Amino acid sequence: MVDLDRLDRALVAAVRAGTPDSSLKVCRACVSWLPMTGVAITIMSELQGAQEPVCATDPGAARIDELQFSLGDGPCVESFTTGRAVLVDDIAAPAEGRWPMFAAAASAAGARGLYVFPLHVGASRIGVLDCYRNTPGPLAVDELAGALRAADAAVWTLLDQGERGTDADDGTAGNEGAEGWFAGHGLARAEVHQATGMLCAQAGVPPPAALARLRAAAFTQERPITAIAGDVLARRLRLDPDGIWLGGEDGEASTTDDTTGTGDRGIGLPDHEDPAGPASSKGDP
16 A cells, blocks of 8 residues: 555655755655656657656666667657556566567566656646566556656656756747757767767758667667767768768777766766665655
């Protein structure tokens, strides 16, 4: 039985704090008071085809987010696209065939149940609350209610960050959707977005198609998408207008030794947070 009163108090405290780690506090409240192993918040842009990690309680949640960004597929993408919650009782079940590549990788990362909730601001969608646990099974009614309350709280923390990250005089503070939030913050996947822009110019393709090219290259080469993006930015790899990948001046694509794809942000937490911190303790929001 979920103690919804204690969960509500933790969520209200996180929103009222109005600090840079308020979104992370919402995620930690989910782990503390709901049967979740890990939780992440991701902002997404329908126009740009971009996904940016805001925070994650543990490496597993960060890995699940990264997998969906790299593959361009999974419950987060479906939830954001449809505007509906996506509840997966067991991602490792043989009957679960919606996202075969993601399912295999997510189960290998220790996920079984996946529960994703879209984040709405009016009619606009700005991202998702992505919850997972290492045991299979459906959410009970009170667990589902608690997760929906957490999604509402997550929206308020993102709105607060968006207001702090934009200049009210430059006309961006009122932007609808995730675009205003993207514009006002340093992005963990900035290299990927920059490389997408370069490919758009090189090949004359729209951003979603350029990002799809990056994802395909990362998948076929079995390298992090951030490593592929680094090659594009360093001009070791370019996209011909005919859609053919070309090497740099030496005629070869780089084979960097970056195998994590996480950069300095580690698991997507703010720099001052300890990944092994409060997320591991139940009952302390």
